[in-house]
Amino acid sequence: MASKKKIPIPQVLDVLNPFRQRKERIMQFNPAVGIAMRKPSDAVKITVFNYNATHLIERTLENVSDVFPYLESNGISWINVDGIRKEEVHAIATCFMIHPLLEEDILSVGQRAKMDEIGEHLFCLLPMMYFNADTSIVEQEQVSIVLGKNFIISFQDDPTRDLFDPIREKLRVASSRVRNGMADYLCYSLLDVIVDNYFVVLDKLAERIELMEDMVQHQPNTKTLARINFLRREVLLFKRAIVPVRELVNGFLKSESDLLEDRDTKYFKDVYDHIVQCVELAENYKDMVMNLQEMYHTQLNLKMNEIMKVLAVVTTLMAPLTLIAGIYGMNFTNMPELRSPNGYFVTLGSMGLILLFMIWLFRKRGWF
Structure with a gap:
């Protein structure tokens, strides 16, 4: 567990109401009205990496129509769309012949992580997790990935942040494995970065749990109990978000699609091992927070x-x-x-x- 240090703790009254609203959105989500719930992004940023072992083209596109030529381009194309609006998603889906059901999943919000194989595309949807140090809230962003014959299209909710910069740096290096791999290897790389960041969030939660242990020992009061309950809910929501990712990655392992090369199966197996470990840690942290509640009541009884x-x-x-x-x-x-x-x-x-x-x-x- 991480070393002890001072960590900002949110004021319970300030964060409790927004948390309840967020909890209601997550726990009471209705997939049938997911598209209606989505608010269009103010801006959409489209970046393209077109590459093979010998060349790389990196562009930021002004118009969604500039994406269309990459359907038949040479090499592998990675089209990343930051910010989701129905018009741009529909145009890209029409050009790349993405099934309408997958288009609806891309436009929806709060979806459970899943993997689908429809037509000539493999599709996966999963949460990208962040930890907000100012509010101690675990935030998530829905990411959709479409794998085609020679292309990857990724859709992200938030245009201001993502985790894919390490992959972009590797693509700029001619000798890197991502640069010399096929589209399925790029898909593995995206999944791997997302799953690895789950451990970063878990480390932050571990720090909060350790801090709560000290507070229970020295300050067993009602504020401490409220913070424990707050932390317990964050751990539960984090676990609820990542557990389906295990099934998603397992879907790639079981798939017999021609889009997945046999030589890359071991890489998806590595991601599967990571997500299994992550789920187990989340389960352990949930138990630890429950033990904190018992410790709190024990401290109160001892004090009494x-x-x-x-x-x-x-x-x-x-x-x-x-x-x-x-x-x-x-x-x-x-x-x-x-x-x-x-x-x-x-x-x-x-x-x-x-x-x-x-x-x-x-x-x-x-x-x-």
Whole structure:
């Protein structure tokens, strides 16, 4: 687990309402109205890498129609669309003969990760996960990938961020394996980068869990419990998002499509191993957060027991003194001790000796 360091914790009241809204969107999502729920992006950025072992063309396209020539181009084409609008997606789907069902999946929101094989295309949809350090919220972006004979088309929701820069750098190197591979190897590379970033998010969650362990030990209050519940929900939503990715990658392993070369099967197997490990870690972190809740309640019980112990000791110490004071506070005339000139001091001394004796006895027995 990551080393201890100071980590910003969100104010519970500030993040709780947006979290509830996000939870409702995720947990109550209806695929039938997914397209209607999507808001068109303000801007769409289209980049193209056309390459083989000897040449590379890298372009940023102004118009969606500039994508059409790459259907029959030489080499492998990677078309990445940042920002999704119905017009651009429909135009690309029409040109590359992408099935309308796949087009609907690209335009939908909140879809479960899946892999489909329709016609001459392999299609996969999965979440790209990020960790927002300012709010401690796990954010996700839907990524759709279409694999064709000599092309890859990837669609991303957010035009301001992605994880594919390492792949772009490798494509610029003539001797790299991505540059010399086929389209299915590029598809593997995209999946591999996305899955590997899941571990980055898990590391951030692990840091939060470790911080919560310290807070439970030293600050077992209602705010700490609220933060534990917040963290538990983030871990659960993260796990819910990535578990279907295991089936997605397994779909590539089981596929007999001509678009997948036998020599690249081992690479998809490596991604499958990674996602299995990631799911297991997410399950472990979920158990750890549940244990944090139990630890919190245990700390509260221990604190309450300490308070009750102190109260019990004080009550026990005062009981004989209260008894003596009560006896000599009775209004009876025939009480010989009341006429003793030193009776007051003898009584106080006796009470003090009894108190000291009880304190010594309790400490000897280890009661406090």
